[in-house]
Amino acid sequence: MNLLLRSIAAGSLALAAAAATAQTVVQDPWVRGTVPQQRATGLFAQITSPTGGKLVAASSPVAGVVEIHEMVMDGQVMRMRAMPALDLPAGKTVELKPGGYHVMLMELKRPLQAGDTVPVTLVVEGADGRRETVEVKAPVRPLGTAGGMQHRHGQP
């Protein structure tokens, strides 16, 4: 039993060592679909930086402008607001989701329909100041997917 525990501990140490050199992981990325006149939408995902850092920029060929947004309460209304960077604490998964943090794709060059895949490049700056780019291929989900993405909406 003791031996087993010790080998498990050794295993997790090895994992931790591997993680120290690993890249930022982006899981389950998706983009909300749009209707023809709509010029903006959101990219959502779960981002984990093994060593800690921050998301400082993003770009996509489908959008003229891409910003990192947060949701803030303005009186009784949730509004989105651009932020210069999104902190990624080491080893902690930060969730970008409707009603929360998101990457805003603006000045869209075409409607995004369910079934499309949107390439997005995320730029993550590590604690040491080094920048890493993460290429994401985000499937488009139908517009009606739960969670509001309007410029203003109430709490769910």
Ligand SMILES: [Cu+2]
């Ligand atoms: Cu936004």
